[in-house]
Amino acid sequence: MKRVLDRNQDKAEQIRSLLKDRHVRMYNLISSPGAGKTTLLEQTCRHLGGSLKVGIIEGDVYTDRDAQRLKQYGFPIVLINTEGGCHLDSNSIDGALKEFDLDEMDLLFVENVGNLVCPSHFDLGETAKIAVVSTSEGDDKPIKYPMLFRDARVVVLNKMDLLEYTNFNYDAFVKDLRQVNPNVPLFETSLTRGEGLDGWYRWLEGETNA
């Protein structure tokens, strides 16, 4: 296991260096199944349409369901099926990157396999990890899955529109999140409605112009 992680890390560092050379930022989206990664990408693609050149690496266990949802936005998409694997690794990203023209790209989004555990252990060479979590999953996720929430550069708390129908304790969530990651930006969204995304767009644009 240690050897697998070391090899993954070496390749990730090469990718990070390549992306830096080409001025491409890569965001690794990680969440539970169904928390809203694909919907976040749909909204973001719609918003960024004219202004930035975007690519998507879509990780999925077997199907192309999410890639199908995203192809209408006209950005290049590379699908990686893990064939039973529970996370992407830097080797598969390395292969996918060869399919893009990196000189014609500003942002690359990686939608990881829906899983809060292993995707946090495997560095893909990303600029930043983005954690997506939803109110309907319960407020205990930052404490139960601290690896992701500690490493995330942004946390999106989705399904705010469902909050009132659940037993999600918002104060407990924020307290636990701040315990593992005191200063991470937290954006509260209702993604199927396209609500709460202004902060996320501003963050993305700020990073892109940084």
Next chain:
Amino acid sequence: MKRVLDRNQDKAEQIRSLLKDRHVRMYNLISSPGAGKTTLLEQTCRHLGGSLKVGIIEGDVYTDRDAQRLKQYGFPIVLINTEGGCHLDSNSIDGALKEFDLDEMDLLFVENVGNLVCPSHFDLGETAKIAVVSTSEGDDKPIKYPMLFRDARVVVLNKMDLLEYTNFNYDAFVKDLRQVNPNVPLFETSLTRGEGLDGWYRWLEGETNA
């Protein structure tokens, strides 16, 4: 990987044979994070209180949060922390079983790590896998994670109370589920309200008396 799975399978078969000898049924609960496994156990412990002798093996990455929620019901609980691992394996179950008096037990519930991928690959020697999925995760889970839904002996569709606030397509869900597992019993629940559990209890009691 193949060697890991083979070794896991050998131990699982030993466990299955041991449990059969002792007339103990073991159910392996698998779901995404926050779909409702612990709440299903809370309701079930409350219901079975007087009638059956129950034990719980609680799998969690780092914390004892779920075990703490369950201890009030007075049933013996053994906690397995996987320390970063994304699934339980038969070796850890073998160790946990030594902590129970199996001659004083009818049912053993295993709450696996919240993850739809790897827990499906690792046989624990269980009598049956139970899939828990919730409406707020979206209707595409049976197709995107077919390993679990194909192997499950029961599917619990939870958070029916949230269905009307989501874009969950019930007919598409059932159609996809029937494609991978035509005859699996499907119980539709609102677990935080304790609703929709009669079929589950009847199934459990039928199996126990079989």
